Amino acid sequence: MIGEAPARTFSKVAVLMGGWSAEREISLRSGAAVAEALAGEGYDVTQVDVGRDIAAKLASDRPDVCFNALHGEFGEDGCVQGILECLEIPYTHSGVLASALAMHKERAKDVLRPAGVPVAEAKLVTRAEASQSHVMPPPYVVKPVAEGSSVGVTVVRDGDAPPAAIADGGPADQIVMVERYVAGRELTCAVIGTFVSEITEILPAEGLAFYDFEAKYAPGGSRHQVPAELTPDINQLIRKYTLAAHQALGCRGVSRADFRFDDTPGGTCELVCLEVNTQPGMTATSLVPELAAYAGWTFGELVRWIVEDASCKR
Numbered sequence: 001m002i003g004e005a006p007a008r009t010f011s012k013v014a015v016l017m018g019g020w021s022a023e024r025e026i027s028l029r030s031g032a033a034v035a036e037a038l039a040g041e042g043y044d045v046t047q048v049d050v051g052r053d054i055a056a057k058l059a060s061d062r063p064d065v066c067f068n069a070l071h072g073e074f075g076e077d078g079c080v081q082g083i084l085e086c087l088e089i090p091y092t093h094s095g096v097l098a099s100a101l102a103m104h105k106e107r108a109k110d111v112l113r114p115a116g117v118p119v120a121e122a123k124l125v126t127r128a129e130a131s132q133s134h135v136m137p138p139p140y141v142v143k144p145v146a147e148g149s150s151v152g153v154t155v156v157r158d159g160d161a162p163p164a165a166i167a168d169g170g171p172a173d174q175i176v177m178v179e180r181y182v183a184g185r186e187l188t189c190a191v192i193g194t195f196v197s198e199i200t201e202i203l204p205a206e207g208l209a210f211y212d213f214e215a216k217y218a219p220g221g222s223r224h225q226v227p228a229e230l231t232p233d234i235n236q237l238i239r240k241y242t243l244a245a246h247q248a249l250g251c252r253g254v255s256r257a258d259f260r261f262d263d264t265p266g267g268t269c270e271l272v273c274l275e276v277n278t279q280p281g282m283t284a285t286s287l288v289p290e291l292a293a294y295a296g297w298t299f300g301e302l303v304r305w306i307v308e309d310a311s312c313k314r
Contacts (some may be wrong), residue, residue, distance in 0.1 A: 005301035006308040010090070011044055012061035013307060016080065018049035019237060021072030022147060031069035037063035037300045038067065038307065050075070056084050057300075065310045067303070069282060076279040077103040085312055092306050094278040095314030102276045104146050105177050105221040108245065108249065115248035117241045120272045122179035128172040130231045133162050137150040155181060184262035187228055189242040190280065190288045192302075193309065197291040201228035224287065226294045238275035239273060245276050252314045253272050253306055256280040256288055275309060276289050 015038070017031025031047060039045045046063065048054070048069060052206040065083055068091055074080055078100035094102070101107050109119045125135050130142050131138055134156070142154045142163060152170075154163050184298040186204075190197040203223045230238070242257040249255075258274040261305070280288040282303070 004229060006043075008042060008304070008308070010064040010307060012046070012064045013038055013043045013067055014058065014061065015018070015069055016048050016054070016063075016069045016075065017069045019070045019072070020051075020071075021074060021076075021077050022152075023071035026283065027069055027071045027075065028073065030286070033299075034067055034069050034282050036302050037303045041300045041304045041305070051307060052078070054080065055087065058083075058089060059086055060276055061125045063089065065089065065307055067310075068092050068279060068306055071279050071281065073181065076247050077146060078122045081314070088312055090310040090312055091314070092310045093253045094249075094251045094255065098252065098314075099278050101249065102255075102278045105143070105179075106145055108276060111248050112245055115177070115244050116155070117245045118179050118270075118272045120180045120182055120274070122177050124175050124177055125158075126172060127170055129176050130176055130178055131162055136176050136180065139183075141179045141181050143177050143179065147174055150184045155305060157181075166311060169311050182260040182262055182270060183264050184260055185228075186259055187230075187259040187289075188236060188287050189245040189257055190243060190291045191243055191251070191257075192288075192292065192305070193226050193253070194241050195295070196290075198227040198294055199235060199238050200287055201225040204285075222285075224285075224290055226290055230261075234271065241271075241273055245273055249276055249278075251276065251278055253309050254280060254288060269289075 015031045015035045017027050019027055021184055035045045035047045042100060051166045066089055069076060070076060070080060076099060078096040080098045081099050101111055112119050123135060124145060138160060139157045140262055142156060156163055186202040189199045189203060203225065205222060209277045238259055244254045245257050256277045258271050260274060262268045282289060289299050289302060
């Protein structure tokens, strides 16, 4: 449960940030904010811009604990977690398997469905196939199968031609996910330990088609309403599915589940889980710090809790 942040048992914290994924700049922002907050909580903090030599650097520096503020490839997919396990350095957030499962959108669906968490139908195709013809009836969404922050996402609506531009975003034989588009509201909910947060509704700025990269990170790109105005039954369902998804994937520490809810006029009232984020952002516009603040935690208390929750064999 959320309560008073725990006393410090670690001293020397390495904040892992940057890296080489498409989300590098966001990770740098997250890492800088986390490092400043942890220093304010009394930790000895080192900011580490992660490169290919990260194993050797950490073996030399030997921090007490690593706060993983990496996003995307290598940092969120189980790779850096495996290095930290080998080095026996405690680290934050989810472990190797949960990180890899959640990062791969199709594998995550395979785990979430049997757990009773509703997901949208999808298929995996090559970029070439997605750009040449409709592989499912529009509207649908084309997205990388293992990226975050809405990087490379295209919405194909009724009447649109097949999105030939997709072929310019990577190799023609690269696998992408084509997922049925669900109209309606963008909602998100977090798990912090055993605590399930309130729900945020994300309202993209006028002119933005959906909660894309710009909406997430540009000033004024979106507005967050906490708590979302929902009926009690939908609120309860979203929180139930958020915890079920966290547990089914084997997440640890903090995770955030994103949903679409179709309550449009004449809509289906369908609720689906889009994805689970095992490394939620920690920027000034990030959602989990807002949800923690609504529950009564300062940002410093949140990052301290995350650090003190760290371990190996997660």
